[in-house]
Amino acid sequence: MHKTLFAAACLLAAAAPGLAAQPAGKAWSETWKAENRQWKAYHLMSPVGEKLPVTKTLIADVLAPMGINVLIVEVGYGFEFTSHPELQGRGLNKDQARELTRVCREHGIRLIPLMNCLGHQSWGPRPGPLLRAYPQFDETPSIPLDDKDIYCREWCPSHPDVNKVVFDLLDELIEAFDADAMHVGMDEVFLIGDKDCPRCKGKDVGELFAKVVNELHGHLVGKRGVEMLIWSDRLLDSSATGYGKWEASATGSHRAIDRVPKDIILCDWHYEPPETYRRMGQQEPFPSIRFFQEKGFRVLPATWRTPEACVAMIRASRQGATDKMLGILFTGWSNGPGGASLLAALRGEEDTGKSAETAKRIAATMRAGLEEISRQPSAAR
Numbered sequence: 001m002h003k004t005l006f007a008a009a010c011l012l013a014a015a016a017p018g019l020a021a022q023p024a025g026k027a028w029s030e031t032w033k034a035e036n037r038q039w040k041a042y043h044l045m046s047p048v049g050e051k052l053p054v055t056k057t058l059i060a061d062v063l064a065p066m067g068i069n070v071l072i073v074e075v076g077y078g079f080e081f082t083s084h085p086e087l088q089g090r091g092l093n094k095d096q097a098r099e100l101t102r103v104c105r106e107h108g109i110r111l112i113p114l115m116n117c118l119g120h121q122s123w124g125p126r127p128g129p130l131l132r133a134y135p136q137f138d139e140t141p142s143i144p145l146d147d148k149d150i151y152c153r154e155w156c157p158s159h160p161d162v163n164k165v166v167f168d169l170l171d172e173l174i175e176a177f178d179a180d181a182m183h184v185g186m187d188e189v190f191l192i193g194d195k196d197c198p199r200c201k202g203k204d205v206g207e208l209f210a211k212v213v214n215e216l217h218g219h220l221v222g223k224r225g226v227e228m229l230i231w232s233d234r235l236l237d238s239s240a241t242g243y244g245k246w247e248a249s250a251t252g253s254h255r256a257i258d259r260v261p262k263d264i265i266l267c268d269w270h271y272e273p274p275e276t277y278r279r280m281g282q283q284e285p286f287p288s289i290r291f292f293q294e295k296g297f298r299v300l301p302a303t304w305r306t307p308e309a310c311v312a313m314i315r316a317s318r319q320g321a322t323d324k325m326l327g328i329l330f331t332g333w334s335n336g337p338g339g340a341s342l343l344a345a346l347r348g349e350e351d352t353g354k355s356a357e358t359a360k361r362i363a364a365t366m367r368a369g370l371e372e373i374s375r376q377p378s379a380a381r
């Protein structure tokens with residue numbers, strides 16, 4: 001949709017809540033929430049248009065029959081944005097996005113698009129689409145393009161113009177997928193408050209992180225009326241929790257936890273078995289799941305490719321679970337775009353692709369996790 005038309009539609013939606021603000025899927029969402037008290041979610045990497053039939057087959061013929069009821073789709077810049085054509089990448093167009101939503105709904109699956117905000121604005125030193133088009137948003141422009149040590153670039157949380165662009169992208173994804181929730185990433189942020197950023201230098205990192213969360217929340221939940229999810233590693237203190245600095249924070253960003261709204265759903269990812277964390281000083285496995293509930297947040301524990309870690313996480317999540325413990329999220333990292341490798345792995349088909357081995361492990365993890373959930377259905381809630 002043309003940007004001005006889309007803006008007009010948003011205005012109309014805001015002005016007439018009984019009409020345009022009720023998206024076509026609103027009633028579907030309410031029914032889904034009533035019928036699905038436990039989330040069994042899968043995180044799908046980067047679907048692309050030409051392989052959409054494979055993704056649809058994965059959803060309809062495999063994931064839905066297995067009991068998956070949420071699909072978190074990592075879209076990012078892999079979308080034909082019309083509001084900002086300068087940022088569009090290889091991925092889906094609006095019709096394909098809507099088609100994916102339709103297939104999911106037909107099979108009882110709630111689709112939630114994901115766009116990485118703040119962090120993951122590059123892989124390595126080379127800027128991603130946003131920072132290529134708007135280099136002024138870079139938190140660390142002084143890091144050269146051939147730097148060997150940088151993990152991912154970030155956008156500057158204090159730049160006055162970044163939200164104008166990002167909110168347009170989020171609005172377009174919400175509209176394209178007819179989404180009632182948006183996952184905004186925010187994991188693995190390390191550079192925030194960089195000493196060379198003239199706007200952030202010397203500021204409290206917890207405050208900077210909370211600022212971004214609150215601004216995104218104001219737009220998504222406040223203005224658009226959708227739910228908001230984030231990866232929650234930056235809200236954990238690595239020294240207090242016994243997690244490493246990837247899945248918890250050593251930068252001070254954890255201090256944001258008491259400065260952000262409690263209705264954000266926290267995706268609490270930890271992929272190792274309890275023995276690994278025990279060696280790092282953790283006494284009880286996965287303490288963050290309970291910690292977040294005690295803080296008043298809904299939490300969605302997330303696992304990856306190790307079946308015993310997944311089963312241990314599900315068992316830990318049952319300990320003292322409240323109605324804020326949503327279920328389990330199986331992540332699809334390093335699994336190739338669109339789910340083709342996972343489809344082959346779950347069907348037991350031959351796959352010689354480079355993602356095949358990871359896909360097999362993810363498939364085994366999903367089977368083990370879903371079996372664990374089904375073995376004790378009464379204890380799951």
Ligand SMILES: [Zn+2]
Pocket residue numbers: 139156157158159193194197198199200201
């Ligand atoms: Zn900055």
